[in-house]
Amino acid sequence: MNFDLPAEVRELQQRTQRFIAEQVIPLESDPRAAGAHGPSEDLRRELVARARAAGLLTPHASRELGGLGLSHLAKAVVFEEAGYSRLGPTAMNIHAPDEGNIHLMEEVATPSQKERWLAPQVAGRTRSCFAMTEPDGAGSDPGMLATTAVRDGDDYVLSGRKWFITGAEGADYAIVVARMEDGSATMFLTDMDRPGIRLERSMEAMDTCFTGGHGVLVFDKLRVASEDVLGEVGQGFRYAQVRLAPARLTHCMRWLGQARRAHDIAVDYARQRRAFGKPLAEHEGVGFMLADNDIDLQTARLHIWHTAWLLDRGEKGNFESSRAKVACSEAEWRVVDRCVQILGGQGVTAETAVMRIFMDMRAFRIYDGPSEVHRWSMARKIVHQASQGAAR
The missing domain is CATH 2.40.110.10 (Butyryl-CoA Dehydrogenase, subunit A, domain 2)
Structure with missing residues (x-):
């Protein structure tokens, strides 16, 4: 696997970074973003309009439908940057469940079904x-x-x-x-x-x-x-796998962006906050947590990129997507949990974005299959493969 990103993917990564920083993060404090059941529809439409103007709307959809036709690896890069803000996936129309539904509809729907339901969704007009x-x-x-x-x-x-x-x-x-x-x-x-x-x-x-x-x-x-x-x-279960394997991975991508955001906030705080005569970052306990964060972030990214690479090669990647889902959901959760600890009182209040990230991310270890179910599924496949090998 070549870890050099194509020039066009790097350019798209930088463009997404700027869009999130300049157009999306400022709206995180908008009252419309604080609803009990998610951002309001009015705010969603405003965010979508901004992404459309930036040429970043629904980038995972095919070019024929108006998207950018991203590969799975390109999605890994772009979705992580979008996930740096909790509103980023909504703005770029790559949030769950729509992102997975768009992928499934492109793969399975008839031309008339695509015209009726998929085209307006890719355009950001519907959910x-x-x-x-x-x-x-x-x-x-x-x-x-x-x-x-x-x-x-x-x-x-x-x-x-x-x-x-x-x-x-x-x-x-x-x-x-x-x-x-x-x-x-x-x-x-x-x-x-x-x-x-x-x-x-x-x-x-x-x-x-x-x-x-x-x-x-x-x-x-x-x-x-x-x-x-x-x-x-009669093929519903088969189509569910068409949808779920890539969708598990895109969850990992988006939440990696949120974990990285929390880490950046914690690093900045640890550099500036002083206690017992020196910055928090110079205390070994805090420094170790920052180092462990970096290890977990990189581990998660490598799981994502490897599985995306396999999907781009045309492999099913069901086993690898399960492995990535467990590894990423738990690693990214550990990162955010450490960030709360580093921030202390600020970590359990809305003084920074970390508290909200902490509350939002906990569910990631459950939806699209809890860690225990994925481990059980992986174990069955591991034993089956070993049995097949023994039979040969």
Whole structure:
């Protein structure tokens, strides 16, 4: 793997850095950024307009759709810079769940579906949600999917309840995963303002960085036309993997930017704050924490870049994306936790951005599969590969 970045990627990295510093971070103190369920839709539209003017809107989408057609490695660089502000991914239209949905739609949707739902989303005019997780069913184990889809003439009738649906409030369309009568799963596309869909409530959550928060959705005999099936009937679980492996990695990229932001704040504080006759940074305990932060940041970046490199080579990268998700979520969390400790009282108040980063990031070790599930999945694959090797 060559660690030299192409000139065009470095230029894009620098342009993103300037955009975040000059156009996005100043809006972090805007009251519209402090909602209980994420930045307001009004602020999102303003941020999107700024990214559009800077030529940085939806950079991961294909050039045909108006994006920059970034490779996975280029995304790793750009998404980290966007993540330096909690509003950066929203501004550049690369936030969850829309970023993963855009990727899935580009891979699977029909031309008419792309025109109806994907093109406005890439342009930043609409948002989406991905409805799979359920209160008594699917979560880390998608095989427990309980929402049903029953064929009725040329339509399908969907019934069930979903929760932890990020971005649900205010979303324009949803990708809904439902179980078929034969036990397989299918993905369906639907506008969110249709009869049969109800936002039961928005959940109170530790993180508040996603526009639309996390919602509980009820599907009460929702009628979906057969032409609104996403991909092939019965292939929902396979398409979930198309979406989830790259989406796990982009989470790692964005949160790496937030961890680096917290580290930079802690370094600056430790250089200037004096205690017991010298700057905090000269005290061994604090210096060791700063060194460990650098180790964790670099380790996370290398996991991301390696997995991105594999995806760019056309490999599935499922094992590596699981490994990266565990390593990055835990390393980046350790960085932010140390930063809170270094900052002391300022770390547990809103005097700096670190408290908010700390609260937002904790969920990263849970969503898109908790660390324990990824470790379990990896262990099964490790043992299977060893068994195959022994058989040979």
